Amino acid sequence: MVLFDEDGQYVVDCGPAAVSGGHWVDVTPIKGVFISHLHPDHGLGLYSIRWAVQRPIPTFLPPDTTELDDEGIGHESVRIVNWLSLRPNRLDFFAAVEVDGLSATALELCHGITPTQGYLFERGGVSIAYLIDSKGLPQQTAELLDAVDVLNCAVVDATYRPGREDPRHNNVDEAIDLGVQLAARVVVLTHVGHHNLSKPELEAHVEERTRGFDQEFICAYDGLTLTF
Numbered sequence: 524m525v526l527f528d529e530d531g532q533y534v535v536d537c538g539p540a541a542v543s544g545g546h547w548v549d550v551t552p553i554k555g556v557f558i559s560h561l562h563p564d565h566g567l568g569l570y571s572i573r574w575a576v577q578r579p580i581p582t583f584l585p586p587d588t589t590e591l592d593d594e595g596i597g598h599e600s601v602r603i604v605n606w607l608s609l610r611p612n613r614l615d616f617f618a619a620v621e622v623d624g625l626s627a628t629a630l631e632l633c634h635g636i637t638p639t640q641g642y643l644f645e646r647g648g649v650s651i652a653y654l655i656d657s658k659g660l661p662q663q664t665a666e667l668l669d670a671v672d673v674l675n676c677a678v679v680d681a682t683y684r685p686g687r688e689d690p691r692h693n694n695v696d697e698a699i700d701l702g703v704q705l706a707a708r709v710v711v712l713t714h715v716g717h718h719n720l721s722k723p724e725l726e727a728h729v730e731e732r733t734r735g736f737d738q739e740f741i742c743a744y745d746g747l748t749l750t751f
C-alpha cells in the first residue's frame with residue numbers, strides 16, 4: 524500500500540511486485556517505509572527501495588523477536604544486511620511516530636508466532652487503519668481503534684474463502700465482521716489468497732453480505748486508488 528500526500532509518498536509493506544516494478548519508486552519522493560512483518564510478501568520490495576537515490580528514508584519494523592514454531596523451525600523472512608538509503612527502526616507495539624506530519628501508531632496484530640504490527644495513520648483529520656496480516660485483533664488494538672473518532676478507512680486481511688479457519692489470517696466473512704466492528708467508512712478487503720473465491724465470486728459474495736450497510740466494502744485490486 525502507498526499513502527500519497529502533496530509532495531511525497533509513504534510505503535506500507537512492499538512485496539515481490541515492488542522488486543520487478545520499481546519504477547514507482549522514482550515517481551515521488553519516499554518519506555517513510557512502514558513494515559508490518561518481514562514475510563517475503565511484505566518485505567521483498569525493500570531490496571528495490573533501498574537503492575533509491577534520495578535522502579535517508581526512515582523505515583519502521585516490528586519488534587525483533589525470535590520466530591520459531593513448536594518444532595524449532597523458523598518461517599522464511601527477509602533479512603537485509605546492507606540497508607543503503609533505508610534507516611531501520613524497531614518499533615514497540617503501540618508506539619507512535621511522526622514523519623513529516625504523518626502520525627503512525629503501531630498496532631499489535633495476531634499472526635501466529637510472527638510478531639506483526641499494523642498501523643493507525645492519522646493526518647489532517649483523516650484516519651486509516653492498516654491491519655494485515657492478522658486473524659482478528661488483540662483486545663488492546665481493538666480498544667485503541669474503537670477510540671478513534673472517525674475511521675475513514677480500514678485495510679483488512681481477507682485471505683481465505685468463507686468457512687476456512689486459520690489462526691493467522693481472516694476469511695472473508697471474518698474480515699467483513701471486523702470491518703463492521705471497526706465502523707470504518709470504507710473497508711478494503713485485501714491479502715486475498717489464490718485459494719479464495721474467484722474475483723467475480725468474491726465481489727458477488729461481499730456485495731451480498733454487505734448490501735444495505737452504511738459502510739463501503741471494496742475488494743482490493745492492483746492500482747486501486749482512494750482519495751480522502
Ligand SMILES: [Zn+2]
Pocket residue numbers: 560562634637656
Ligand atoms: Zn505473514
Ligand SMILES: [Zn+2]
Pocket residue numbers: 562564565656714
Ligand atoms: Zn502476508
